[in-house]
Amino acid sequence: MEQLGLGVMIRHLAGNEKSVEAYTAALNKTISEVKLDNDVLKFTFTDGSRLLVQDEGQSCCEHRYLNDDGCDFPYYSGAVFLGMEEGAYEDITSGNEESHQVQFLDVRTDRGVFTLSAHVDHNGYYGGFSIECSK
Numbered sequence: 001m002e003q004l005g006l007g008v009m010i011r012h013l014a015g016n017e018k019s020v021e022a023y024t025a026a027l028n029k030t031i032s033e034v035k036l037d038n039d040v041l042k043f044t045f046t047d048g049s050r051l052l053v054q055d056e057g058q059s060c061c062e063h064r065y066l067n068d069d070g071c072d073f074p075y076y077s078g079a080v081f082l083g084m085e086e087g088a089y090e091d092i093t094s095g096n097e098e099s100h101q102v103q104f105l106d107v108r109t110d111r112g113v114f115t116l117s118a119h120v121d122h123n124g125y126y127g128g129f130s131i132e133c134s135k
Contacts, residue, residue, distance in 0.1 A: 022133040023084070026051040031079050031109065036068045041107075041116060043081065052134045053084070053105075055118045063121045071114045079109035086131065087115065105131060 029045040036042075041053040055064050087104030103118045118131065 016132065018134065019132045022051060022135045025049070025135070026081055026133075027083060029081050031076055031081055034073050034076050036066060036071075036073070036116070039064065039066045041066065045081070050135060051081075053131065055120070055131055065119050067117045067119060069115070069117065071116070073114075076109055076111060076114065079111040082108040082110060084108065084131075103131070 026043065026045065026049070029047060029049065031043055032046045033044040034042065039054060043051040043053075045051070055066065084105055084107050087106045090102045092100045092102070098121065101120050105116045105118060106113050107116065
């Protein structure tokens with residue numbers, strides 16, 4: 001079961017209308033460029049619009065980052081963006097009680113799926129993920 005930190009819980013309670021609006025507006029658009037830059041997945045579409053995807057759950061005393069595991073982003077130029085969904089979740093705790101959580105994010109296109117992994121290292125009081133979209 002996913003452990004949610006206070007920052008993530010507050011973001012979930014505050015609503016996500018702008019995130020849903022940005023995500024919905026990007027559906028079925030043709031990707032001009034997609035890249036992972038400073039822990040933000042950045043889409044540019046052929047109509048000039050953009051979609052930014054990142055983990056906004058940052059709380060004190062934790063480290064968050066996204067990993068693309070060597071994705072061939074140029075392959076997806078010209079592909080149609082079909083959506084995203086959260087995949088598997090893993091919680092890894094070391095012997096010194098430090099926690100490392102991973103949430104996978106599957107991005108669907110008409111050329112196939114690529115997967116990112118969102119990571120958070122924390123001391124056990126924080127954690128959880130809050131994947132948000134913006135324009």
